[in-house]
Structure formats: C-alpha cells, structure tokens
Amino acid sequence: MPATDPNAPLRVTIAGFGQAGRCHAGAWKAMDNVEIVGVYSLRPDHEAADIAALCGPDVPVFGDYRQMLDTVDSDFASICTLHDTHADYVIEAASRGLHLLIEKPICLTPEELFAVRKAVKDAGIRAFAGFQEFHYGQLETTIDAVKKGYLGDLHLAQIEYYNGIGVWTPQHWWAKTKAIGGSSMLFCGCHPLMMMMNVMEGRRIAEVTALDTHSSSHHFAALEYKATQVNLLRFEDGAIGQVTSCLDSLHPYYWRNTLVGSQGSLIDTRIHSRNMVAGLDTKGWSDLATRSINDAGDIKYDMFVPMFERILANLRTDAPMPYSDFDRAWEMHRILFACDEAARTGKPVSPDAYLPT
Ligand SMILES: NC(=O)c1ccc[n+]([C@@H]2O[C@H](COP(=O)([O-])OP(=O)(O)OC[C@H]3O[C@@H](n4cnc5c(N)ncnc54)[C@H](O)[C@@H]3O)[C@@H](O)[C@H]2O)c1
CATH class of the missing domain: 3.30.360.10 (Dihydrodipicolinate Reductase; domain 2)
Known part of the structure; x- marks a missing residue:
C-alpha cells in the first residue's frame, strides 16, 4: 500500500538550511504536488531571507526543531542539520509518524544507529538516506x-x-x-x-x-x-x-x-x-x-532531483527505491x-x- 495519498500534496519540513538544506529545498520545489510547510534553521535571523526566497515568503521559519514539528502539520522531514543532531532528530520525527530523508551520515555511533533503526521500524515510516549521487x-x-x-x-x-x-x-x-x-x-x-x-x-x-x-x-x-x-x-x-x-x-x-x-x-x-x-x-x-x-x-539542487523523484514514487505508488534506501544505508x-x-x-x-x- 502506498505510504502517502498520491493525490494529496506532500507536506515537507526541512531541518537545517546550509548547503544541503538549500539543495533539498530546491529539489522539493521542483517536485509536483509538494509543499514546503516549515523550515528549522540554526540561524533563523541570518537565513530567513534566503529561506523566503527559496521556499516561499509564507513558509514559517523556526529556531527550534521540536517547536516546528509541534506547530506545523507535515508528512515528511528532510534532515539536513549537523551530524551530532541526526539520530535525535530522526527519532523525534519518526515518533510523530513522519517519513524521512536523512542526510548522511545517519548518526555518529553504533548505539545511535540501532536506536534510529528501531525508531524507524517501530513507527512503520519510510526512510531514505541522502546519497543523491x-x-x-x-x-x-x-x-x-x-x-x-x-x-x-x-x-x-x-x-x-x-x-x-x-x-x-x-x-x-x-x-x-x-x-x-x-x-x-x-x-x-x-x-x-x-x-x-x-x-x-x-x-x-x-x-x-x-x-x-x-x-x-x-x-x-x-x-x-x-x-x-x-x-x-x-x-x-x-x-x-x-x-x-x-x-x-x-x-x-x-x-x-x-x-x-x-x-x-x-x-x-x-x-x-x-x-x-x-x-x-x-x-x-x-x-x-x-x-x-x-x-x-560542490552540490547543486539539480543533482538531488532524480533521487527526490524516486522518493516520491516510492511514497505514492510503492515504486522500488534503489541505491539509497534506509536498509542499505x-x-x-x-x-x-x-x-x-x-x-x-x-x-x-x-x-x-x-x-x-
Ligand atoms: N549528500 C551530499 O552530497 C551532502 C553534501 C553536503 C552536506 N551533506 C550533509 O548535509 C548535512 C548538512 O551539511 P551542510 O553542508 O548543509 O552544512 P552547512 O555547514 O552548510 O550548514 C549546516 C547548518 O549549519 C548552520 N551554519 C552554517 N554556518 C554556520 C556558522 N558559521 N555558525 C553557526 N551555524 C552555521 C547552517 O545554518 C545550517 O543549518 C550534513 O549531514 C552533511 O554531511 C550532504
């Protein structure tokens, strides 16, 4: 069964707005029937203008990751923050039922790896790793x-x-x-x-x-x-x-x-x-x-587009996800x-x- 309604817009949150987060934003914007509904930034004051330009002027910007998850209704989270936050942020999003794209590496320790895997499996969500290449x-x-x-x-x-x-x-x-x-x-x-x-x-x-x-x-x-x-x-x-x-x-x-x-x-x-x-x-x-x-x-958003298309096809029509699925990662x-x-x-x-x- 598809993980998301193929006819409804996929509501995406992006955590982290550095080089990778900007590529994710550009690639999500290039997808059909996808809405960016919130961005968490480590430096909201510094990055608000860029977020508005890339994601849209009405997209709310948060300086707190959990507050973003609590405030906006979303189906999917792109995790593009620094490595030491990945495991924690993935577990938090999975526990709320969000599907996930996790920038590499998924985590920094074997203990975190087991915890992340358990959270993904327990929640029954779909997760993908950020290997667009x-x-x-x-x-x-x-x-x-x-x-x-x-x-x-x-x-x-x-x-x-x-x-x-x-x-x-x-x-x-x-x-x-x-x-x-x-x-x-x-x-x-x-x-x-x-x-x-x-x-x-x-x-x-x-x-x-x-x-x-x-x-x-x-x-x-x-x-x-x-x-x-x-x-x-x-x-x-x-x-x-x-x-x-x-x-x-x-x-x-x-x-x-x-x-x-x-x-x-x-x-x-x-x-x-x-x-x-x-x-x-x-x-x-x-x-x-x-x-x-x-x-x-030097990554650019167009390099992410083919992977994002496959993620969407996997969520909406159960198409196979090659190369960068969670289990392989x-x-x-x-x-x-x-x-x-x-x-x-x-x-x-x-x-x-x-x-x-
Ligand atoms: N898939 C890929 O090819 C690829 C490429 C690059 C990065 N990544 C991954 O993406 C994730 C994020 O990496 P990135 O390259 O976007 O990192 P980045 O340094 O560009 O930005 C990460 C975060 O750090 C913040 N930041 C940037 N400079 C800062 C400063 N001087 N002070 C305080 N905060 C600052 C930004 O606001 C952003 O939220 C990592 O997991 C990384 O490994 C993946």
Whole structure:
C-alpha cells in the first residue's frame, strides 16, 4: 500500500538550511504536488531571507526543531542539520509518524544507529538516506553496468574518494571536529562505501581491515581525525573491496571507480566488456558518455532531483527505491563502524560485531 495519498500534496519540513538544506529545498520545489510547510534553521535571523526566497515568503521559519514539528502539520522531514543532531532528530520525527530523508551520515555511533533503526521500524515510516549521487550520471551508469552483468562476476572493486577539507571549505569549522564531523569515513567516506554496497549488492562482508594517516600540509592541520583512511573488505565469497576516503588531498574533488570482473572491467568512465554488445575490440575500451561525478564536490539542487523523484514514487505508488534506501544505508553504517574500529585498533574486525542485540 502506498505510504502517502498520491493525490494529496506532500507536506515537507526541512531541518537545517546550509548547503544541503538549500539543495533539498530546491529539489522539493521542483517536485509536483509538494509543499514546503516549515523550515528549522540554526540561524533563523541570518537565513530567513534566503529561506523566503527559496521556499516561499509564507513558509514559517523556526529556531527550534521540536517547536516546528509541534506547530506545523507535515508528512515528511528532510534532515539536513549537523551530524551530532541526526539520530535525535530522526527519532523525534519518526515518533510523530513522519517519513524521512536523512542526510548522511545517519548518526555518529553504533548505539545511535540501532536506536534510529528501531525508531524507524517501530513507527512503520519510510526512510531514505541522502546519497543523491547514485541516482544520475556516472555512478548510476556504473551501478547499472554491474547489474546488467556487463562485467560478469566482480572479484575486485576499488572505490576511491578524494576531497580536500581545508580552511577554504565552508563546513570546515564543524567538519574538522570529532564531535560533529566524526571521522574521515563518517564525514565523506560513507559515500564511496555506499557505492561499494551498490556495486556489490547482495554479497556479505566477512571482515574489514583499515589503515589511516594524514597529510603534513598546514592546510589540514586543524582536522581532529586522520583524514585519509584506506579500508580493505573481504567478502564471504572471496571477492575483495577497497574503499579509500582521502579528505586531505590538494587536487580537485575526484572520485575513482575500478571494477574488475569475469566479463570485463570498468575504470571511471571507460568500460571493457566481453558480453555487452557484439563486435567490440577485445583489446579496447569503450567510453561511457555520462555526466561526470567529479563536479559533485560542490552540490547543486539539480543533482538531488532524480533521487527526490524516486522518493516520491516510492511514497505514492510503492515504486522500488534503489541505491539509497534506509536498509542499505543502515548496512553501510554497520560496515563503516567496523572500518573505523579496524583503523583505530589495527586489527581485522567482523562487521557482525555491529548487530543490534
Ligand atoms: N549528500 C551530499 O552530497 C551532502 C553534501 C553536503 C552536506 N551533506 C550533509 O548535509 C548535512 C548538512 O551539511 P551542510 O553542508 O548543509 O552544512 P552547512 O555547514 O552548510 O550548514 C549546516 C547548518 O549549519 C548552520 N551554519 C552554517 N554556518 C554556520 C556558522 N558559521 N555558525 C553557526 N551555524 C552555521 C547552517 O545554518 C545550517 O543549518 C550534513 O549531514 C552533511 O554531511 C550532504
């Protein structure tokens, strides 16, 4: 049964109006039959004019999250606040029956992860995670190439994510902290790890190991965690995964995929496949003409539109939600916490250590 009435407007609240909150607002405004009914801002005085311009002059702005939930009737909440509030805000909204889009990461600790999952399941609401990058362009093409079998059975998947969280980054003031940013994996490494979950869909991870390090450049000296972490994943079927989260690189934002399987390989936007179409040169590469992921270091609302369309279709017509559904994100966080423990202890960790009791 659809979660919401397909003919009634979906009433949406947005919590947090920074870079992500603005993208959510722009994407919701682009949807049919959706009304933004309230915005919670950490700095209402500072952001009221922008909220009015983007969401509409009559949309009420709140300086208190719970007050917003108590005051306006809504069906859905977009959680775009800082990481240390996510779990609490999700639980609060779920307990009121709101469906949710939660910006990554869902939470900062395994305990919060279990609590959030319980709240979502107990409330029977639908939840989605903010990984818009899998719903268009290069990454969607890559996942689809794997699903269609063009690479055969993958035995090696390397997903590498490079960013530079220096003082020039607007989020630097909070992203640099362990208390809010969390770790290299929690702040950004969750993106390539979620990509790994998508290309290796259906396979279980037996064990992870990880190493971390940091740049000696003064640009990254304020980061409270080691910004570079390389994680090795051993799958139960013998396949190997490698996820790199490097947040102290000086080069422009760069995302690199290397997938190797029994029928071919895909590296970034080049594919070599033995079963895709007849007549291809067995010594050559074919180029995939698709929007590059490498402009996603600076997010814009149009990048969120395809994911929002799928969220609405899921709520209104029960259409499947690929790539960024809550259960997949929950599983990814379990692996993430195992990776962070492996980096901290230098020992292999089984993700099954992170199962709710
Ligand atoms: N899905 C994605 O690609 C993507 C991209 C960016 C951020 N995010 C996620 O979205 C969430 C919010 O991140 P963001 O980039 O929007 O953060 P942001 O720093 O742009 O804004 C977050 C909040 O902090 C407040 N804020 C900003 N500067 C402030 C200051 N100087 N003093 C006090 N408050 C200030 C803003 O009002 C806003 O409510 C996080 O979970 C983040 O990881 C996701």
